[in-house]
Amino acid sequence: MSNEPLMGNSTLYSTYKENQRFRETSSQNITAILPAYNEEVSIGSIVLLTKLYADNVIVVDDGSTDLTADIARKAGAEVVSHGANRGKAEAIKTGFTAAADLGADIIVTMDSDGQHNPADIPNLVAPIIKGNAEMVNGSRYLNYPGKNSPVYCRAGQTMQDTTVKMNFNLKITDMQSGFRAFAASTKGIFRFSGKKTAIENEMLADAGRSGIRITEIEIGAHTIPEAHSRNPAKYIMGALRAITEDVDANKPLYFYSVPGFALATCGFYMGFKFLEAFFLGSASLNFEHTFLMVFLALAGAYMTLRGIIAHSMAGALRQTETV
Structure with a gap:
C-alpha cells in the first residue's frame, strides 16, 4: 500500500509509523481472519487497512454471490472460498485452519463489514505477545458501557453479560464481540459448531471450560447504520432467545x-x-x-x-x- 494517502493525514501517518515500529519489534506471526458474505462494498478497504497490522489476512468467502472474493484477492488477502453459505462458525473454522497452515502464532478474528478498526490490532494482541493471556476479547463496553445507546440495548447487553458470568464464570463485558485475538495453540479447544448458540458465545464457553487465560481490552467500533433502525421489541426478543440458547446449551x-x-x-x-x-x-x-x-x-x-x-x-x- 502506498504511503501517499497516509501522508495527507498526519494522524493516519503517525498511526502507520507506530505500527511499523510495532511490527519491527514483534517476531510473532499475526494472521487476521475475516469471514465474509456479500461484503464487496467494504472488504477491499478492510483488507488494505488490516494488512498494515497483520502479517497475513485471510478472507473466508462464505458462498458470496457478489464480488467479495475477487476484491479481497486484489486487495492482497489470502482467499478461501466455500461453495455455498455454511455460516459464520464454519467460516471461522476454515480461517483457523488456513491460519495454522500459514504458520500463525496469533490469530485475530474480525468482522468484514467495517465496524472494527484494524488499528486496534496491536493493542488486541499485546497481552498474548507479553505472555499474559491466550485469548483477548475486544470490548466496546469495557470502559464506556454504551451510555448513549438506547435503553433497550443496554438492557439486552446487561442480561447477556449476566448470562456469561453464570454460564462460563467469566467477567466479559462484550460477549457478542467478533474482534478477538487467540494464541494459535488454542485452536484445538474450540468446537466451531455454532449449532445451539452463536459462535461467539460458543467460543467463550469452550475457552472458559479449557481454563486458558482470557482478558479484555477496549476497542473502538463503528456503528453500522442499520443498527439505528432496529426494532426494540425484536432486539429484546433476540437477546432473550440468545440467553435461552446459551443456558440450554451450557447449563x-x-x-x-x-x-x-x-x-x-x-x-x-x-x-x-x-x-x-x-x-x-x-x-x-x-x-x-x-x-x-x-x-x-x-x-x-x-x-x-x-x-x-x-x-x-x-x-x-x-x-x-x-x-
Whole structure:
C-alpha cells in the first residue's frame, strides 16, 4: 500500500509509523481472519487497512454471490472460498485452519463489514505477545458501557453479560464481540459448531471450560447504520432467545432440572395434600385438580430427567472431544 494517502493525514501517518515500529519489534506471526458474505462494498478497504497490522489476512468467502472474493484477492488477502453459505462458525473454522497452515502464532478474528478498526490490532494482541493471556476479547463496553445507546440495548447487553458470568464464570463485558485475538495453540479447544448458540458465545464457553487465560481490552467500533433502525421489541426478543440458547446449551441443569424439580415438587405436594384430605373425608375427587397435580408431577419429572441426561451427555461429549 502506498504511503501517499497516509501522508495527507498526519494522524493516519503517525498511526502507520507506530505500527511499523510495532511490527519491527514483534517476531510473532499475526494472521487476521475475516469471514465474509456479500461484503464487496467494504472488504477491499478492510483488507488494505488490516494488512498494515497483520502479517497475513485471510478472507473466508462464505458462498458470496457478489464480488467479495475477487476484491479481497486484489486487495492482497489470502482467499478461501466455500461453495455455498455454511455460516459464520464454519467460516471461522476454515480461517483457523488456513491460519495454522500459514504458520500463525496469533490469530485475530474480525468482522468484514467495517465496524472494527484494524488499528486496534496491536493493542488486541499485546497481552498474548507479553505472555499474559491466550485469548483477548475486544470490548466496546469495557470502559464506556454504551451510555448513549438506547435503553433497550443496554438492557439486552446487561442480561447477556449476566448470562456469561453464570454460564462460563467469566467477567466479559462484550460477549457478542467478533474482534478477538487467540494464541494459535488454542485452536484445538474450540468446537466451531455454532449449532445451539452463536459462535461467539460458543467460543467463550469452550475457552472458559479449557481454563486458558482470557482478558479484555477496549476497542473502538463503528456503528453500522442499520443498527439505528432496529426494532426494540425484536432486539429484546433476540437477546432473550440468545440467553435461552446459551443456558440450554451450557447449563442444562439450570435450564431444565431446576424448574423441573420445582414443578414436580408442587405436583407431588398437591397430590399428598389431596390424598390426606380425601382419606380424612374432607375432599372429593375433582378432575381439574387431579389433572393439574398429575401434569405438574409428570412435566416436572420429565424436565428434571432431561436436564440430568443433557448435562451428562454434554460432559461425555466434551471429554470425547478433548481426547
